[in-house]
Amino acid sequence: MNRTKIEWVKNPxxxxxxxxxxxxxxxxxxxxxxxxxxxxxxxxHRLARGRLKKLYLSNIGCSLIDGSPHHIRLYTNVIPDGDxxxxxxxxxxxxxxxxPYRRKTPSTIFISSMGELLGDYIPEDxxxxxxxxxxxxxxxxxxxxxxxxxxxxxxxFPDNVWLGVTVTSRSDWFRVGILRYSHAKIxxxxxxxxxxxxxxxxxxxxxxxxxxxxxxxxxxxxxTLIPKAQWVYRIIDTARQAGIPVFLKNNLHWPGGPIREFxxxxxxxxxxxxxxxxxxxxxxxKSGGQPHVLVHK
Ligand code: SF4
Numbered sequence: 536m537n538r539t540k541i542e543w544v545k546n547p548x549x550x551x552x553x554x555x556x557x558x559x560x561x562x563x564x565x566x567x568x569x570x571x572x573x574x575x576x577x578x579x580h581r582l583a584r585g586r587l588k589k590l591y592l593s594n595i596g597c598s599l600i601d602g603s604p605h606h607i608r609l610y611t612n613v614i615p616d617g618d619x620x621x622x623x624x625x626x627x628x629x630x631x632x633x634x635p636y637r638r639k640t641p642s643t644i645f646i647s648s649m650g651e652l653l654g655d656y657i658p659e660d661x662x663x664x665x666x667x668x669x670x671x672x673x674x675x676x677x678x679x680x681x682x683x684x685x686x687x688x689x690x691x692f693p694d695n696v697w698l699g700v701t702v703t704s705r706s707d708w709f710r711v712g713i714l715r716y717s718h719a720k721i722x723x724x725x726x727x728x729x730x731x732x733x734x735x736x737x738x739x740x741x742x743x744x745x746x747x748x749x750x751x752x753x754x755x756x757x758x759t760l761i762p763k764a765q766w767v768y769r770i771i772d773t774a775r776q777a778g779i780p781v782f783l784k785n786n787l788h789w790p791g792g793p794i795r796e797f798x799x800x801x802x803x804x805x806x807x808x809x810x811x812x813x814x815x816x817x818x819x820x821k822s823g824g825q826p827h828v829l830v831h832k
Contacts, residue, residue, distance in 0.1 A: 536634035536644065543751050543782045544645045544678065547802045552643035555634050555677075558661050559583070559591065560614075560625035561651035564682045568616040568656060573623070576728060576755050579649045583623040587649075591622035596629075614656050625650060627661050635672050643676045643801070652679055653686040662690060669696045676801060680725055684713040692719040697800075699723035699751075704731040711743040721748045721800050726770060727784065728755030729762040734769045748798045750774050753784035761787065 536553045544552035560583070563573035573580050583591050596612030610619050617624040635644055646652055646669075652662060669677045670693040680699045681687065687698055698719035700710035703726070714722050724747055726733060752770055754761045767787060771794070774781050780796035783789050 536631075536638070539645060539648065541645060541648065542784055544643055545797065545801070546643050547641050547676070552645060553638070554645045554648040555631070556647055556649045557628050557631045557634070557665060558625060558647050558652050558657060559628065559649040560617075560623045562625065562654060562656060566654075566656075568614060568618070568624075571621070571623075576757070578757070580623050581757070583649065588622045591626065592620065594626050594628060595619045596627070614658065617656075623650075625654060625657055627658075632664070632668065635668055635675055635677075638675065641674045641676075643678065645678045645680075647679065651681060651683065653681040653683045655683060655686055657686075659689075662686075666690055666693065666696065669693050682710065684710050684717060687717040687719065688713070690718070692717065694720045697721040697723060697749075697798075699725050699749075701725050701727065702733055703728055705733055705735060708733075708741060708743070711741065711747070715743050715746045721798055722746055723749035723751065723798075725751045725753070727751060727753030728760060729753065729766060729770075730755065730760070732763070732766045732769065734766075734773055744773065744779075745777060747774075747777070747779055748800070749780050749782065749796075751782045751784065752787065754786040756786055759786075 536555045538551050539554045540551065541554070544554070546552050561573065561577070561579070562568065562571040563577075566572040594612050595610045597610055610617070612627045612629070613619050614625045638644075646665060651657070652665065669675070673693070673695050675695060677696045678699065679696060680701060682701050684698070684700050692698060696719060698714065698717055699722070700707075700714045702708065702710060702724050711724060729752055750770060752767055767783070767789070771781055780798055781794050782796060783793035785793055787793065
Protein backbone atom coordinates (compact mmCIF):
# COMPACT_ATOMS: atom_id res chain seq x y z
CA MET A 536 0.00 0.00 0.00
CA ASN A 537 1.10 3.57 -0.62
CA ARG A 538 0.25 6.91 0.88
CA THR A 539 -1.81 8.80 -1.65
CA LYS A 540 -1.93 12.37 -2.80
CA ILE A 541 -5.54 11.93 -3.89
CA GLU A 542 -7.11 14.78 -1.96
CA TRP A 543 -10.39 13.13 -1.10
CA VAL A 544 -8.78 9.98 0.32
CA LYS A 545 -8.30 11.09 3.92
CA ASN A 546 -7.88 9.06 7.09
CA PRO A 547 -10.35 9.77 9.91
CA UNK A 548 -7.66 11.88 11.63
CA UNK A 549 -7.34 14.09 8.52
CA UNK A 550 -3.97 12.73 7.35
CA UNK A 551 -3.52 11.46 3.76
CA UNK A 552 -5.06 8.04 3.16
CA UNK A 553 -3.77 5.04 1.26
CA UNK A 554 -4.12 3.27 -2.04
CA UNK A 555 -4.24 -0.52 -2.26
CA UNK A 556 -3.68 -1.82 -5.77
CA UNK A 557 -4.17 -5.55 -5.42
CA UNK A 558 -5.90 -5.41 -8.79
CA UNK A 559 -4.52 -3.03 -11.42
CA UNK A 560 -5.43 -2.28 -15.02
CA UNK A 561 -8.58 -1.57 -16.95
CA UNK A 562 -9.98 -2.17 -20.42
CA UNK A 563 -12.15 0.95 -20.29
CA UNK A 564 -15.94 1.19 -20.19
CA UNK A 565 -17.35 -1.43 -22.60
CA UNK A 566 -13.83 -2.65 -23.38
CA UNK A 567 -13.01 -6.31 -23.93
CA UNK A 568 -9.70 -8.21 -23.75
CA UNK A 569 -9.44 -8.13 -27.53
CA UNK A 570 -10.62 -4.52 -27.84
CA UNK A 571 -9.76 -2.24 -24.92
CA UNK A 572 -11.59 1.12 -24.94
CA UNK A 573 -9.75 3.18 -22.39
CA UNK A 574 -10.65 6.73 -21.52
CA UNK A 575 -8.42 9.23 -23.29
CA UNK A 576 -7.86 11.20 -20.10
CA UNK A 577 -6.89 8.13 -18.01
CA UNK A 578 -4.08 9.06 -15.66
CA UNK A 579 -3.54 5.46 -14.51
CA HIS A 580 -3.14 4.26 -18.08
CA ARG A 581 -0.50 6.91 -18.68
CA LEU A 582 1.41 5.85 -15.58
CA ALA A 583 1.17 2.17 -16.51
CA ARG A 584 2.66 2.88 -19.93
CA GLY A 585 5.27 5.17 -18.39
CA ARG A 586 7.23 4.74 -15.22
CA LEU A 587 5.34 1.64 -14.04
CA LYS A 588 5.58 -0.22 -17.32
CA LYS A 589 8.45 -2.52 -16.41
CA LEU A 590 6.95 -3.42 -13.06
CA TYR A 591 3.51 -4.15 -14.50
CA LEU A 592 4.82 -6.23 -17.38
CA SER A 593 6.81 -8.33 -14.94
CA ASN A 594 3.64 -9.46 -13.13
CA ILE A 595 2.11 -12.25 -15.18
CA GLY A 596 2.24 -15.14 -12.70
CA CYS A 597 3.32 -17.47 -15.45
CA SER A 598 3.05 -21.16 -14.68
CA LEU A 599 3.26 -24.25 -16.82
CA ILE A 600 0.78 -27.09 -16.70
CA ASP A 601 2.68 -30.30 -16.91
CA GLY A 602 1.18 -33.34 -18.51
CA SER A 603 0.27 -31.69 -21.77
CA PRO A 604 2.54 -32.28 -24.74
CA HIS A 605 3.15 -28.54 -25.11
CA HIS A 606 3.26 -27.52 -21.43
CA ILE A 607 0.34 -25.11 -21.60
CA ARG A 608 1.28 -21.64 -20.37
CA LEU A 609 -0.99 -20.01 -17.81
CA TYR A 610 -0.75 -16.35 -16.88
CA THR A 611 -2.41 -16.61 -13.50
CA ASN A 612 -2.04 -12.94 -12.59
CA VAL A 613 -3.51 -11.66 -15.86
CA ILE A 614 -7.24 -11.74 -16.72
CA PRO A 615 -8.38 -14.57 -18.99
CA ASP A 616 -7.57 -13.75 -22.63
CA GLY A 617 -5.76 -10.61 -21.48
CA ASP A 618 -2.67 -9.44 -23.32
CA UNK A 619 0.31 -9.95 -20.96
CA UNK A 620 2.35 -7.52 -23.08
CA UNK A 621 -0.01 -4.66 -22.34
CA UNK A 622 0.95 -3.10 -18.97
CA UNK A 623 -2.63 -1.92 -18.35
CA UNK A 624 -4.19 -5.33 -18.90
CA UNK A 625 -5.92 -6.10 -15.58
CA UNK A 626 -3.56 -7.92 -13.25
CA UNK A 627 -3.78 -9.50 -9.84
CA UNK A 628 -1.06 -8.90 -7.23
CA UNK A 629 -1.40 -11.66 -4.61
CA UNK A 630 1.69 -10.46 -2.76
CA UNK A 631 -0.16 -7.22 -1.94
CA UNK A 632 -3.03 -9.03 -0.22
CA UNK A 633 -1.89 -8.37 3.34
CA UNK A 634 -1.29 -4.63 2.93
CA PRO A 635 -4.40 -3.43 4.81
CA TYR A 636 -3.76 -5.87 7.67
CA ARG A 637 -0.53 -4.06 8.40
CA ARG A 638 -2.20 -0.72 9.10
CA LYS A 639 -2.68 -0.47 12.84
CA THR A 640 -4.60 2.81 13.06
CA PRO A 641 -8.02 3.28 11.43
CA SER A 642 -7.28 4.29 7.87
CA THR A 643 -8.99 5.14 4.62
CA ILE A 644 -7.90 2.95 1.77
CA PHE A 645 -8.77 3.58 -1.86
CA ILE A 646 -8.91 0.25 -3.71
CA SER A 647 -7.53 -0.05 -7.23
CA SER A 648 -6.67 3.57 -7.87
CA MET A 649 -4.68 2.14 -10.78
CA GLY A 650 -7.56 0.37 -12.51
CA GLU A 651 -11.15 -0.83 -12.47
CA LEU A 652 -11.84 -3.44 -9.81
CA LEU A 653 -15.40 -3.99 -11.03
CA GLY A 654 -14.75 -4.51 -14.72
CA ASP A 655 -16.87 -7.29 -16.24
CA TYR A 656 -13.66 -9.08 -17.20
CA ILE A 657 -12.22 -9.18 -13.64
CA PRO A 658 -12.38 -12.73 -12.23
CA GLU A 659 -14.99 -13.06 -9.53
CA ASP A 660 -12.55 -14.36 -6.91
CA UNK A 661 -10.27 -11.31 -7.32
CA UNK A 662 -13.20 -9.09 -6.35
CA UNK A 663 -14.59 -11.36 -3.68
CA UNK A 664 -11.24 -11.80 -1.96
CA UNK A 665 -10.78 -8.04 -1.93
CA UNK A 666 -14.18 -7.50 -0.30
CA UNK A 667 -13.49 -10.33 2.17
CA UNK A 668 -10.39 -8.51 3.32
CA UNK A 669 -12.43 -5.33 3.81
CA UNK A 670 -14.99 -7.24 5.88
CA UNK A 671 -12.23 -8.54 8.14
CA UNK A 672 -10.97 -5.03 8.88
CA UNK A 673 -13.96 -2.98 10.08
CA UNK A 674 -11.63 -0.41 11.63
CA UNK A 675 -10.69 0.79 8.14
CA UNK A 676 -12.76 2.57 5.51
CA UNK A 677 -12.34 1.29 1.96
CA UNK A 678 -13.35 3.25 -1.12
CA UNK A 679 -14.04 1.91 -4.60
CA UNK A 680 -14.75 4.09 -7.61
CA UNK A 681 -16.19 2.49 -10.72
CA UNK A 682 -17.62 3.16 -14.13
CA UNK A 683 -19.28 -0.25 -14.08
CA UNK A 684 -21.61 -0.31 -11.05
CA UNK A 685 -23.70 -3.17 -12.42
CA UNK A 686 -20.90 -5.59 -11.52
CA UNK A 687 -21.23 -4.43 -7.91
CA UNK A 688 -24.76 -5.80 -7.77
CA UNK A 689 -23.38 -9.34 -7.68
CA UNK A 690 -21.41 -8.83 -4.47
CA UNK A 691 -22.18 -8.21 -0.81
CA PHE A 692 -20.53 -5.01 0.33
CA PRO A 693 -19.43 -4.74 3.96
CA ASP A 694 -20.56 -1.50 5.64
CA ASN A 695 -17.01 -0.15 5.66
CA VAL A 696 -16.73 -0.20 1.85
CA TRP A 697 -17.90 2.97 0.13
CA LEU A 698 -18.88 2.66 -3.49
CA GLY A 699 -18.76 5.55 -5.92
CA VAL A 700 -19.52 6.01 -9.59
CA THR A 701 -17.94 8.42 -12.02
CA VAL A 702 -20.27 10.89 -13.72
CA THR A 703 -18.48 13.08 -16.21
CA SER A 704 -21.55 14.22 -18.16
CA ARG A 705 -25.34 13.96 -18.39
CA SER A 706 -25.06 10.72 -20.31
CA ASP A 707 -23.48 9.04 -17.27
CA TRP A 708 -26.50 9.42 -14.96
CA PHE A 709 -27.52 5.83 -15.62
CA ARG A 710 -24.64 4.78 -13.35
CA VAL A 711 -26.28 6.49 -10.38
CA GLY A 712 -29.52 4.67 -11.17
CA ILE A 713 -27.63 1.36 -10.93
CA LEU A 714 -25.61 2.39 -7.89
CA ARG A 715 -28.79 2.77 -5.85
CA TYR A 716 -29.36 -0.97 -6.05
CA SER A 717 -25.91 -1.89 -4.76
CA HIS A 718 -25.43 -3.15 -1.22
CA ALA A 719 -22.92 -0.44 -0.36
CA LYS A 720 -23.95 1.55 2.71
CA ILE A 721 -22.17 4.73 1.62
CA UNK A 722 -22.62 5.71 -2.01
CA UNK A 723 -20.94 8.63 -3.72
CA UNK A 724 -20.51 10.33 -7.06
CA UNK A 725 -17.23 11.55 -8.46
CA UNK A 726 -17.91 14.31 -10.99
CA UNK A 727 -14.34 14.12 -12.25
CA UNK A 728 -13.50 15.12 -14.83
CA UNK A 729 -16.66 17.21 -15.08
CA UNK A 730 -17.08 17.66 -18.82
CA UNK A 731 -20.55 19.18 -19.13
CA UNK A 732 -23.49 20.53 -17.17
CA UNK A 733 -24.43 17.29 -15.43
CA UNK A 734 -27.69 18.68 -14.02
CA UNK A 735 -28.79 20.63 -17.10
CA UNK A 736 -32.49 20.16 -17.79
CA UNK A 737 -32.75 18.02 -14.67
CA UNK A 738 -35.03 20.02 -12.42
CA UNK A 739 -35.93 18.64 -9.98
CA UNK A 740 -32.76 16.49 -9.77
CA UNK A 741 -33.10 12.79 -10.53
CA UNK A 742 -34.65 10.92 -7.61
CA UNK A 743 -31.56 8.67 -7.59
CA UNK A 744 -29.59 11.64 -6.30
CA UNK A 745 -31.35 11.37 -2.95
CA UNK A 746 -29.51 8.12 -2.14
CA UNK A 747 -26.09 9.75 -2.52
CA UNK A 748 -23.94 10.38 0.58
CA UNK A 749 -21.11 12.41 -0.92
CA UNK A 750 -20.13 14.23 -4.10
CA UNK A 751 -16.65 14.99 -5.36
CA UNK A 752 -16.05 17.47 -8.19
CA UNK A 753 -12.85 17.87 -10.17
CA UNK A 754 -11.39 19.02 -13.47
CA UNK A 755 -9.67 17.12 -16.23
CA UNK A 756 -5.90 17.31 -16.13
CA UNK A 757 -3.50 16.57 -18.99
CA UNK A 758 -4.89 18.23 -21.03
CA THR A 759 -6.39 20.63 -18.53
CA LEU A 760 -10.09 21.34 -18.97
CA ILE A 761 -11.62 23.43 -16.19
CA PRO A 762 -15.41 23.01 -16.06
CA LYS A 763 -17.62 26.10 -16.20
CA ALA A 764 -18.29 27.61 -12.79
CA GLN A 765 -22.06 27.45 -13.36
CA TRP A 766 -21.89 23.66 -13.83
CA VAL A 767 -20.05 23.32 -10.53
CA TYR A 768 -22.39 25.74 -8.75
CA ARG A 769 -25.37 23.74 -9.94
CA ILE A 770 -24.00 20.54 -8.42
CA ILE A 771 -23.08 22.28 -5.18
CA ASP A 772 -26.52 23.89 -4.87
CA THR A 773 -28.32 20.64 -5.61
CA ALA A 774 -26.17 18.77 -3.09
CA ARG A 775 -26.73 21.48 -0.47
CA GLN A 776 -30.48 21.25 -0.90
CA ALA A 777 -30.27 17.49 -0.40
CA GLY A 778 -27.90 17.80 2.59
CA ILE A 779 -25.09 15.98 0.77
CA PRO A 780 -21.47 16.82 1.70
CA VAL A 781 -19.35 18.25 -1.13
CA PHE A 782 -15.65 17.94 -1.87
CA LEU A 783 -14.03 20.21 -4.46
CA LYS A 784 -10.62 19.27 -5.81
CA ASN A 785 -7.79 21.78 -6.00
CA ASN A 786 -7.66 21.44 -9.76
CA LEU A 787 -10.92 23.43 -10.02
CA HIS A 788 -9.08 26.51 -8.66
CA TRP A 789 -12.31 27.42 -6.93
CA PRO A 790 -12.56 31.07 -5.83
CA GLY A 791 -12.30 31.34 -2.07
CA GLY A 792 -10.64 27.91 -1.82
CA PRO A 793 -12.05 24.45 -2.22
CA ILE A 794 -14.90 23.04 -0.14
CA ARG A 795 -13.72 20.01 1.87
CA GLU A 796 -16.65 18.07 3.34
CA PHE A 797 -16.85 14.34 4.09
CA UNK A 798 -19.67 12.00 5.06
CA UNK A 799 -19.92 11.81 8.87
CA UNK A 800 -19.41 8.06 8.48
CA UNK A 801 -15.68 8.71 8.02
CA UNK A 802 -15.18 9.52 11.68
CA UNK A 803 -17.74 7.15 13.20
CA UNK A 804 -16.43 4.91 16.01
CA UNK A 805 -14.49 2.03 14.49
CA UNK A 806 -14.76 -1.71 15.01
CA UNK A 807 -12.55 -3.60 17.41
CA UNK A 808 -8.89 -3.39 16.43
CA UNK A 809 -6.86 -6.61 16.67
CA UNK A 810 -3.49 -6.86 18.36
CA UNK A 811 -0.41 -7.74 16.29
CA UNK A 812 -0.33 -11.30 17.55
CA UNK A 813 -4.04 -11.80 16.81
CA UNK A 814 -3.50 -10.58 13.25
CA UNK A 815 -0.47 -12.83 12.74
CA UNK A 816 -2.28 -15.87 14.11
CA UNK A 817 -5.27 -15.27 11.86
CA UNK A 818 -3.15 -14.70 8.76
CA UNK A 819 -1.02 -17.77 9.32
CA UNK A 820 -3.90 -20.07 10.23
CA LYS A 821 -5.77 -19.15 7.06
CA SER A 822 -2.83 -19.40 4.73
CA GLY A 823 -1.12 -22.54 5.91
CA GLY A 824 1.91 -20.52 6.94
CA GLN A 825 2.06 -18.43 3.76
CA PRO A 826 0.79 -14.93 4.56
CA HIS A 827 0.74 -13.89 0.92
CA VAL A 828 -2.03 -16.34 0.09
CA LEU A 829 -4.29 -15.17 2.89
CA VAL A 830 -7.15 -14.00 0.72
CA HIS A 831 -6.05 -15.44 -2.58
CA LYS A 832 -7.78 -18.75 -2.14
S1 SF4 B 1 -9.34 3.25 -15.05
FE1 SF4 B 1 -11.14 4.59 -15.24
S2 SF4 B 1 -10.40 6.36 -16.39
FE2 SF4 B 1 -8.91 4.69 -16.72
S3 SF4 B 1 -9.57 3.66 -18.60
FE3 SF4 B 1 -10.51 2.60 -16.86
S4 SF4 B 1 -12.54 3.52 -16.64
FE4 SF4 B 1 -11.30 4.92 -17.89
